[in-house]
Amino acid sequence: MKTKATILITNDDGIHAEGILILARALKSDYEVHVVAPEAEMSAVGHAITLSSPLRVHEVRKEGAFFGYAVAGTPADCVKIAIQELLPQVPDVVLSGINLGANLGVNVLYSGTVSAATEGAFLGVPSAAISLATLRDPDFTFAAEFSRSLVRFMLDKGLKKGTALNVNIPAVSADKIRGICFTRQGTARFEEHFERRTDPRGKVYYWLTGETPVENGGSDTDSAALRENNVSITPIFYDLTCHDELARLQKGCRPSLLS
Amino acid sequence: MKTKATILITNDDGIHAEGILILARALKSDYEVHVVAPEAEMSAVGHAITLSSPLRVHEVRKEGAFFGYAVAGTPADCVKIAIQELLPQVPDVVLSGINLGANLGVNVLYSGTVSAATEGAFLGVPSAAISLATLRDPDFTFAAEFSRSLVRFMLDKGLKKGTALNVNIPAVSADKIRGICFTRQGTARFEEHFERRTDPRGKVYYWLTGETPVENGGSDTDSAALRENNVSITPIFYDLTCHDELARLQKGCRPSLLS
Numbered sequence: 001m002k003t004k005a006t007i008l009i010t011n012d013d014g015i016h017a018e019g020i021l022i023l024a025r026a027l028k029s030d031y032e033v034h035v036v037a038p039e040a041e042m043s044a045v046g047h048a049i050t051l052s053s054p055l056r057v058h059e060v061r062k063e064g065a066f067f068g069y070a071v072a073g074t075p076a077d078c079v080k081i082a083i084q085e086l087l088p089q090v091p092d093v094v095l096s097g098i099n100l101g102a103n104l105g106v107n108v109l110y111s112g113t114v115s116a117a118t119e120g121a122f123l124g125v126p127s128a129a130i131s132l133a134t135l136r137d138p139d140f141t142f143a144a145e146f147s148r149s150l151v152r153f154m155l156d157k158g159l160k161k162g163t164a165l166n167v168n169i170p171a172v173s174a175d176k177i178r179g180i181c182f183t184r185q186g187t188a189r190f191e192e193h194f195e196r197r198t199d200p201r202g203k204v205y206y207w208l209t210g211e212t213p214v215e216n217g218g219s220d221t222d223s224a225a226l227r228e229n230n231v232s233i234t235p236i237f238y239d240l241t242c243h244d245e246l247a248r249l250q251k252g253c254r255p256s257l258l259s
Numbered sequence: 260m261k262t263k264a265t266i267l268i269t270n271d272d273g274i275h276a277e278g279i280l281i282l283a284r285a286l287k288s289d290y291e292v293h294v295v296a297p298e299a300e301m302s303a304v305g306h307a308i309t310l311s312s313p314l315r316v317h318e319v320r321k322e323g324a325f326f327g328y329a330v331a332g333t334p335a336d337c338v339k340i341a342i343q344e345l346l347p348q349v350p351d352v353v354l355s356g357i358n359l360g361a362n363l364g365v366n367v368l369y370s371g372t373v374s375a376a377t378e379g380a381f382l383g384v385p386s387a388a389i390s391l392a393t394l395r396d397p398d399f400t401f402a403a404e405f406s407r408s409l410v411r412f413m414l415d416k417g418l419k420k421g422t423a424l425n426v427n428i429p430a431v432s433a434d435k436i437r438g439i440c441f442t443r444q445g446t447a448r449f450e451e452h453f454e455r456r457t458d459p460r461g462k463v464y465y466w467l468t469g470e471t472p473v474e475n476g477g478s479d480t481d482s483a484a485l486r487e488n489n490v491s492i493t494p495i496f497y498d499l500t501c502h503d504e505l506a507r508l509q510k511g512c513r514p515s516l517l518s
Contacts, residue, residue, distance in 0.1 A: 077467075203315070206316065241495060
């Protein structure tokens with residue numbers, strides 16, 4: 001008799017976020033679901049890991065949804081400690097989400113949600129980050145259903161070793177979804193500035209603000225797909241090498257460097 | 260009369276680290292040097308940015324080396340706030356370092372040092388992360404000299420827009436350096452595990468430990484170059500797309516996903 005596949009679920013919004021509950025509920029009848037997630041909200045922590053302080057872990061039970069572990073650490077910490085310490089076996093799939101807000105373009109590097117999936121991929125497990133493209137009043141109905149299809153797909157078809165999927169889902173009802181696009185990471189980024197303020201004791205502090213997305217125009221990117229109400233799926237890998245610049249440098253630049 | 264080029268220096272070991280002092284001293288006679296760095300040690304923060312709390316900034320003066328700003332934030336925060344708020348103009352080059360300890364392979368994604376350079380590249384400035392491959396008793400002599408050559412190289416030759424250089428320098432004297440290799444990011448990673456302990460109040464906590472590098476064997480990688488006492492220079496870019504997996508997925512997988 002085949003045992004159920006094992007799914008590790010994490011996120012960067014914290015173990016008490018609605019998105020993780022939705023995902024656990026959507027998958028628990030078909031899979032053995034484990035939840036290991038940050039005890040607090042951890043957005044924009046990027047691929048941070050905790051080295052200089054120890055990790056605390058405590059159990060969390062969500063009636064009718066999951067029994068899991070809250071970790072006083074980052075999403076990447078959660079995936080590491082889940083796979084290497086807390087889970088009885090290596091999971092078949094790692095899912096990170098469902099995140100509130102899209103993770104697109106350059107912002108992928110800042111994303112705790114995506115980093116959890118990349119960490120799963122490092123450790124050899126097919127992994128996906130799932131984000132719903134809205135920051136308020138989320139309707140998770142389609143995203144939950146799609147996540148079930150995604151897990152089946154990952155288990156059936158597999159992924160290239162070390163690869164994770166960065167999945168972004170439009171915040172519209174199922175009948176408005178046009179399709180699914182396999183995309184490349186675009187160069188969408190936020191136009192940011194700092195707002196300078198003075199506290200009641202006369203000291204200056206700064207808020208990062210002004211987050212209007214800057215579009216890049218490419219039609220095969222994550223943002224372009226999402227804009228047209230497609231689910232965007234970008235396979236990502238942990239190689240940052242810029243191969244064309246490497247070729248250019250190798251061709252002619254070496255001697256001048258030490259002159 | 261040509262004005263001096265402007266260099267922004269940051270790091271992830273904090274503004275009081277020796278590596279930043281060395282770098283500022285090596286460059287200050289030829290360039291206008293600005294230092295904006297974390298007020299505390301920030302290793303392994305990855306590409307974290309601070310969104311949910313404001314950033315505090317205070318001035319730091321190091322006699323004979325630099326006048327700069329300490330930021331209560333991450334290396335990526337420092338580069339953002341330096342370029343967008345603190346510096347009188349956009350710098351010509353961003354340098355992050357000199358870091359204690361190499362930044363190689365997969366570990367690049369965890370590195371605050373490298374993320375600062377990537378952030379500089381995001382913002383359109385030629386940027387480099389400089390690491391010296393030792394954790395103790397560093398001799399910065401060659402690394403300081405090499406950093407001067409590197410800045411000249413970056414100013415003279417330029418870099419592809421959006422690209423940063425991840426530079427790793429062997430911890431040996433100048434006469435032992437064999438050469439310079441332009442490399443790709445390898446897949447070197449640490450073999451990690453968690454050590455479970457109990458605190459005096461009976462609560463469990465975990466330390467991440469066991470950091471023996473796992474080698475990948477490729478001869479054109481950052482680690483391979485460094486192992487043979489070469490300076491390794493890897494051009495990096497913020498695109499995580501796995502293009503061959505994208506091609507595979509685009510070819511045949513779409514329909515099955517929503518079945």
